[in-house]
Amino acid sequence: MNIEASPWKGSLLLLLVSNLLLWQSVTPLPVCPGGAVRCQVTLRDLFDRAVVLSHYIHNLSSEMFSEFDKRYTQGRGFISKALNSCHTSSLATPEDKEQAQQISQKDFLSLIVSILRSWNEPLYHLVTEVRGMQEAPEAILSKAIEIEEQSKRLLEGMELILSQVHPETRENAVYSVWSGLPSLQMADEESRLFAYYNLLHCLRRDSHKIDNYLKLLKCRIVHDNNC
Amino acid sequence: MDLWQLLLTLALAGSSDAFSGRETTAAILSRVSQSLLSVNPGLKTSFGVHEQNMQDSCVDSSKKPKFTKCRSPELETFSCHWTDAVHHGLKNPGPIQLFYTRRNAQEGTQEWKECPDYVSAGENSCYFNSSFTSIWIPYCIKLTSNGGTVDEKCFSVNQIVQPDPPIALNWTLLNISLTGVHADIQVRWEAPPNADIQKGWMVLEYELQYKEVNETQWKMMDPILSTSVPLYSLRVDKEYEVRVRSKQRKSENYGEFSEVLYVKLPQMSQFTCEEDFYFPWLLIIIFGISGLTVMLFVFLFSKQQRIKMLILPPVPVPKIKGIDPDLLKEGKLEEVNTILAIHDSCKPEFHSDDSWVEFIELDIEDPDEKTEGSDTDRLLSSDHEKSHSNLGVKDGDSGRTSCYEPDMLETDFNASDIHDGTSQVVQPQRLKGEADLLCLDQKNQNNSPYHDACPAIHQPSVIQAEKNKPQPLLTDGAESTHQAAHIQLSNPSSLANIDFYAQVSDITPAGSVVLSPGQKNKAGVSQCDMHPEVSLCQANFIMDNAYFCEADAKKCIPVAPHIKVESHTEPSFNQEDIYITTESLTTTSGRPGTAEHVPGSEMPVPDYTSIHIVQSPQGLILNATALPLPDKEFLSSCGYVSTDQLNKIMP
Numbered sequence: 001m002n003i004e005a006s007p008w009k010g011s012l013l014l015l016l017v018s019n020l021l022l023w024q025s026v027t028p029l030p031v032c033p034g035g036a037v038r039c040q041v042t043l044r045d046l047f048d049r050a051v052v053l054s055h056y057i058h059n060l061s062s063e064m065f066s067e068f069d070k071r072y073t074q075g076r077g078f079i080s081k082a083l084n085s086c087h088t089s090s091l092a093t094p095e096d097k098e099q100a101q102q103i104s105q106k107d108f109l110s111l112i113v114s115i116l117r118s119w120n121e122p123l124y125h126l127v128t129e130v131r132g133m134q135e136a137p138e139a140i141l142s143k144a145i146e147i148e149e150q151s152k153r154l155l156e157g158m159e160l161i162l163s164q165v166h167p168e169t170r171e172n173a174v175y176s177v178w179s180g181l182p183s184l185q186m187a188d189e190e191s192r193l194f195a196y197y198n199l200l201h202c203l204r205r206d207s208h209k210i211d212n213y214l215k216l217l218k219c220r221i222v223h224d225n226n227c
Numbered sequence: 228m229d230l231w232q233l234l235l236t237l238a239l240a241g242s243s244d245a246f247s248g249r250e251t252t253a254a255i256l257s258r259v260s261q262s263l264l265s266v267n268p269g270l271k272t273s274f275g276v277h278e279q280n281m282q283d284s285c286v287d288s289s290k291k292p293k294f295t296k297c298r299s300p301e302l303e304t305f306s307c308h309w310t311d312a313v314h315h316g317l318k319n320p321g322p323i324q325l326f327y328t329r330r331n332a333q334e335g336t337q338e339w340k341e342c343p344d345y346v347s348a349g350e351n352s353c354y355f356n357s358s359f360t361s362i363w364i365p366y367c368i369k370l371t372s373n374g375g376t377v378d379e380k381c382f383s384v385n386q387i388v389q390p391d392p393p394i395a396l397n398w399t400l401l402n403i404s405l406t407g408v409h410a411d412i413q414v415r416w417e418a419p420p421n422a423d424i425q426k427g428w429m430v431l432e433y434e435l436q437y438k439e440v441n442e443t444q445w446k447m448m449d450p451i452l453s454t455s456v457p458l459y460s461l462r463v464d465k466e467y468e469v470r471v472r473s474k475q476r477k478s479e480n481y482g483e484f485s486e487v488l489y490v491k492l493p494q495m496s497q498f499t500c501e502e503d504f505y506f507p508w509l510l511i512i513i514f515g516i517s518g519l520t521v522m523l524f525v526f527l528f529s530k531q532q533r534i535k536m537l538i539l540p541p542v543p544v545p546k547i548k549g550i551d552p553d554l555l556k557e558g559k560l561e562e563v564n565t566i567l568a569i570h571d572s573c574k575p576e577f578h579s580d581d582s583w584v585e586f587i588e589l590d591i592e593d594p595d596e597k598t599e600g601s602d603t604d605r606l607l608s609s610d611h612e613k614s615h616s617n618l619g620v621k622d623g624d625s626g627r628t629s630c631y632e633p634d635m636l637e638t639d640f641n642a643s644d645i646h647d648g649t650s651q652v653v654q655p656q657r658l659k660g661e662a663d664l665l666c667l668d669q670k671n672q673n674n675s676p677y678h679d680a681c682p683a684i685h686q687p688s689v690i691q692a693e694k695n696k697p698q699p700l701l702t703d704g705a706e707s708t709h710q711a712a713h714i715q716l717s718n719p720s721s722l723a724n725i726d727f728y729a730q731v732s733d734i735t736p737a738g739s740v741v742l743s744p745g746q747k748n749k750a751g752v753s754q755c756d757m758h759p760e761v762s763l764c765q766a767n768f769i770m771d772n773a774y775f776c777e778a779d780a781k782k783c784i785p786v787a788p789h790i791k792v793e794s795h796t797e798p799s800f801n802q803e804d805i806y807i808t809t810e811s812l813t814t815t816s817g818r819p820g821t822a823e824h825v826p827g828s829e830m831p832v833p834d835y836t837s838i839h840i841v842q843s844p845q846g847l848i849l850n851a852t853a854l855p856l857p858d859k860e861f862l863s864s865c866g867y868v869s870t871d872q873l874n875k876i877m878p
Contacts (some may be wrong), residue, residue: 059477062477095363096360096361097428100428101426205385208477215428216426217427219425220427225425225426227424
C-alpha cells in the first residue's frame with residue numbers, strides 16, 4: 001500500500017507547493033494584508049519606490065517631449081496654441097502648493113491613482129501609433145514603451161499604498177477618458193503633429209504633477225512634513 | 228533663378244547698407260525676405276519673427292524691449308524681466324506693459340491681464356505672487372509698447388524653475404595627512420530658504436565647485452542631493468575658493484552660484500613641501516640606457532668567447548659537401564664549379580632533348596670503389612678480347628686543346644693503325660709533337676711549381692713514355708695511345724687497387740673516346756714513373772679522384788700561353804665542367820707525339836656513357852651515340868658514370 005500511496009503523496013505535495021508559489025508571484029510588490037501590524041514592506045519603502053518610479057517617468061516624458069519637439073515641431077509655435085486641453089484637466093488636481101496642502105491624504109492618493117489610470121489608455125495608443133508611424137523614431141518609441149510599463153507599475157504601487165494607508169477606501173474607478181485617438185490618426189500632417197505634441201506635452205505635465213504630489217505625500221505621511 | 232535673385236539682392240543690400248540709410252536697407256531686406264519666403268515657405272514663421280524684429284528695430288532705430296528671463300525660484304511665484312528700450316529717436320515711447328493670460332480651457336476665452344506687480348522684482352520686471360501662479364498651467368505673456376506687441380512668450384511655471392543659491396556655506400576640517408601637506412575638509416551649506424524642502428515641494432540638487440585662489444578654472448564635482456560634501460586632498464599651504472549652486476532635480480537650469488567661500492587651511496608645520504614628489508623617470512631611463520650600453524660594450528669587446536658567443540652567435544660558415552674551404556679561399560673557381568656541378572642537381576634541360584647525349588659520371592669520392600678490386604683488372608680481364616674499332620675519322624668535336632698542330636694529329640691518326648713500323652714512322656712526327664709537348668713541358672718546367680719533384684726524370688720519363696707508347700699502339704692497333712697512360716698502366720696494380728679511367732687516350736674517328744685508366748697517387752717514386760705532371764697534379768687532387776676533373780686537369784696544365792689550350796678548354800667549360808677534354812688530358816699527361824689528337828675543334832664534347840671497347844690495357848672506348856638511354860639512374864646522376872654503372876649498362 002505504501003508503494004501505491006507514495007506517488008499520490010508526492011504529486012499532492014508538488015501541487016501544493018506549486019500553488020503556493022503561484023500565489024506568491026501574483027503581485028510584483030510583496031503583499032501586505034490590510035491592517036497587518038508587521039508588514040513585509042514598510043510604507044516608507046513603498047513611497048520611496050513610488051517616488052523613484054515617478055521621477056523616472058517624468059524624466060522619460062521630458063526627454064521624449066523635447067526630442068519630439070526638436071525633431072518635428074520646432075519653431076512651429078505649438079506651445080502658444082497648446083491650450084490647457086489635457087484630458088486629465090477634468091480631474092480636480094491642485095495647481096499650487098497651497099491647494100496641495102489643503103487636500104486630504106486620502107483624496108490626494110485617490111487623485112494620483114485616478115491620474116495614473118487615466119493615462120493607461122493614451123499610453124497604450126501612443127505606443128501603437130508611434131510604432132505604426134513610417135520611420136518610427138526609435139528613441140521616442142522606446143521611451144513611450146518604457147513609460148507605459150513603468151506607469152503601470154506605479155499604479156499598482158499606488159493602489160497598494162492606498163490600500164495600506166486607507167484600507168476602507170472603495171475601489172473607485174474615477175478616471176478621465178481619453179478620446180484623442182482620432183486626432184492622432186488624422187490625415188493632415190499638421191493637425192496630427194499638433195495632436196502628438198499636445199499628448200506629449202500633457203504627459204510631461206502630468207508626470208511632473210504626479211512626481212510632485214508623491215513627494216509631497218511622502219514628506220507628509222512618512223516624514224511628517226519634515227523631509 | 229529665384230536663388231540668384233536673392234543672392235544679388237543680398238549682395239546689394241550688404242553693399243548698400245554701408246552707404247545708404249537704414250530705411251533703404253530695411254526695404255531691400257524686406258524684399259529679400261519676401262523672395263526668400265517665396266522660395267521656401269517653410270522659413271515663414273521663424274523668418275517672419277526675425278523680419279519683424281529687424282524691421283522694427285531698423286525703423287525705430289532703437290532696440291526693442293524683449294523678455295530676457297522668466298524665473299520661478301521656488302515653484303510658487305515667478306517673475307519676468309525684459310530689456311529696456313533704447314531710444315535713439317526723438318519720439319518718446321509709451322510705457323511698456325506686460326499682459327499675461329492663463330491658457331486654461333476651463334476659463335474659455337483668453338483674456339489678457341496686466342501684470343500685477345511691476346515693482347517687486349525690480350525694474351523692467353513683473354512679479355507674480357503665489358495667488359497668480361498656477362504651476363501646471365501654461366502662461367502666455369506679452370510686452371506692449373504704444374499699443375503694439377513687442378514680445379510674446381509662452382511657458383509653464385514648472386519649466387522655469389531656478390532655485391536661489393544655497394546659503395550659509397561653511398567648512399570644517401576633517402583631518403590632515405601625516406606629512407602635513409594635505410588635508411580633508413567638509414563643506415556644508417543650507418538650502419535656499421524660500422525653497423520648501425521640508426514639505427517636499429521641491430527637491431534640490433547641488434553642484435559644488437572649488438579652485439585654488441590663483442587658478443582660473445573651477446573644478447566641478449558631481450551633483451549631490453545632500454547639503455554637505457567632503458573635499459579631499461587639499462594642499463595645506465594653498466587657499467581655496469568654494470561655491471555651490473542648486474537646481475531643481477528634474478529641470479535643466481541651475482540657479483545662481485552662492486557666495487564664494489574661502490578656505491584657508493591651518494598650517495601645522497613650518498616646513499612646506501615645495502613640489503610634489505614625482506618619480507624620476509627621466510633619470511632612471513638615462514641611467515638604465517647608459518648601463519645597458521656599457522654592459523653591451525663590455526661583452527662585445529671582451530675576450531671571453533663564450534659570452535661573446537652568447538650575445539653575438541657566430542654565423543655558420545657555408546659548407547658544401549665535398550668542397551674544401553681552402554678551395555674557395557684560393558679562388559679556384561673552376562674546381563669549385565666542377566665539384567659543384569657534380570654535387571649539384573642535374574641540369575636535365577641540357578640534355579633532355581638530346582637523347583644521345585649522355586653523361587659520364589665520375590665518382591670522385593666514392594669510398595666503395597676503394598674497396599673493390601681493381602677496375603682496370605676487371606676491365607682488362609674481360610675486355611681483352613674486345614676488338615678495337617678502327618678509329619676512323621677523327622672526331623672533330625672533342626674540344627681538345629693541345630700544343631699539337633691539327634695536321635700532325637690527323638696524320639698521326641691515319642698512321643695509327645700501322646704496327647710498330649708505322650708507329651716508328653709516326654714517331655718522328657710524334658717526336659715533333661713531343662717537341663711541342665716538350666715546349667709545353669718546358670714551359671711547364673718553367674712554370675710548374677711541382678716540377679721540382681722529378682726534374683731529372685721529367686724528360687726521360689717523357690721520352691720513356693714515348694717509347695712505350697708505340698707498344699700499346701701496336702698491340703691494340705689504335706691510332707694512338709696515351710703514352711703516359713701506358714706508363715701509368717705499367718704499374719697499375721701495384722699502385723692501386725682501384726683504377727680509374729681518367730684520361731681520354733684517344734678519340735676514334737667514329738666519335739668514341741678512348742679512356743685510359745688513370746693512376747692513383749702513391750709514393751713519390753712511383754710518381755716519377757708516371758708522368759710527373761700528372762702525378763704531381765694528382766698529388767694536389769683529392770686522392771680518390773677517378774677521373775680528372777677538367778678543373779683539375781686544367782690545374783695541371785701550367786700556365787701555358789697556348790691559346791689553343793685555353794680556347795679548347797673554354798667550350799668544354801661552357802658545356803659542362805664534367806667532361807674531360809681530350810685536349811686537356813693530353814696536355815696534362817704530356818703525351819708526346821700524340822699528334823693524332825687534333826686540337827682546334829671548337830665543337831662540344833659528346834657525352835659518353837657506354838663502353839664500346841675495352842682496349843686493354845690501354846683503356847676503354849666509350850661510345851658516344853650508340854647505346855640508347857640507360858635507366859634513369861644513369862641520367863639522374865650528374866657527373867661521371869662509375870665503372871659499376873658502366874658495367875650495369877654494358878653486358
